[in-house]
Amino acid sequence: MLETLSARLQAIATRLRGQARLTEADLDMALREVRLALLEADVHFRVVKTFVARIRERAIGSAVLDGVRPGHQVVKLVHEELVDILGGERHVLRLGPPPGPAVVLLVGLQGSGKTTSAAKLAVRLRRDGHRPLLVAADVYRPAAVEQLVRLGEQVGIEVVTGPTGTPPASIAEAGLTAARNGGADVVIVDTAGRQHMDQPMMAELEGLASALQPTESLLVVDAMTGQEAVRVAETFHASLPLTGLILTKMDGDARGGAALSIRTVTGVPIAYVGTGEGMDALEAFHPDRLAQRILGMGDILTLVERAQEGMDREEAERAAQRMLESRFTLEDFRSQLQQVKRMGPIGQLFEMVPGAAGLGGAAQAALDDGELRRVEAIIDSMTPTERREPHLIKAARRRRIAAGSGTSVAHVNRLLRQFEEMQKLVRQLGSGGSRPGPAPRLPGR
């Protein structure tokens, strides 16, 4: 459902990640695209506005985080803010403490999926070790009671019913009694939906709520209705304090902005999402997992954290300073390599980069530890003077270094050529070079 948004954000993220430097203009452009992608996905404009503003503020505030590429950092910020608008922590239903069965009241508009979700929720709670019982408090249509009874039979969970016309509160009371007698610890109450929100329905639900004192009042909303779902939730919440939401039909093909807006606009957390008609198609809602899925992040967070741990901040700053002053030597370069090595085997890091894991062996080989070790060995075989002044290294010295490091003259040549290119690039940047160039290629790649 969020596939289009996901694809667009991933494209932006991929581009940002490749960036060694990020100017404020780059950030603006990226955020403009993020904004468009969210609006296109039907995310509420107020949510979009706050979202983008917070990322800009945090990105600028944390401009030089330790040892991590700024592009990565921005992606991390986008992820964190996504998790935040999705509700942060997972909302776990409060169903205790015993004695007395906990009451879960399900409310919502007609056709939103209340009855189906009631049965699904019972199945899920039973799997979590509870003993649920269902109550058919939709007393206006015999067919509605019949529907819940059938579902109850299908999943093997008791359904308490009453004759058509019984006040909903009386049936619910009967349900509580049945639960106490039968040892059920959760009573799930399915209520009648209306086509529109109207005063009588609200009054009935308020009456039901004050009679039952539900521990959880969950609004069931159809995610396919988009921003309408957000409006419905706002209105409901105003007269019947909700504790959580069940977003149904997330398997549909709507744009999905409702899922991203509803928590922030209403302040009510999403507890579950319905992802199909089957009885097992109800998932606990995890803000962080959805955010990761939207961004196609793979294990990028782990990667960023590892980079932050592996890099010695002061050493990195010193190296950057020396680069700008054109005093960056092969010695500095070697110490940078050692930092990269501290982050763990390169191949493993590679696996964690979304999209990169699929790249073939060629790319892997170019980045493998063997190559890094070879570069290090070559630098180790130089004298301190040679490391500081590589231009001194002529043919005879190259042969000595190759022999000393167990490599070949061709390897030494390549390393020196690449280092020289890198220095040239750094000089351009240091001399007030206006455009940020591509990341200097590490020798050995």
Ligand SMILES: Nc1nc2c(ncn2[C@@H]2O[C@H](COP(=O)(O)OP(=O)(O)OP(=O)(O)O)[C@@H](O)[C@H]2O)c(=O)[nH]1
């Ligand atoms: N694809 C899909 N269909 C769903 C989902 N949840 C419910 N449905 C379908 O939506 C339709 C309406 O579901 P109900 O559970 O009867 O809705 P309700 O809110 O109880 O409706 P009323 O009792 O008439 O107010 C049914 O055909 C369900 O199978 C879902 O997560 N995904």
Ligand SMILES: [Mg+2]
């Ligand atoms: Mg129903």
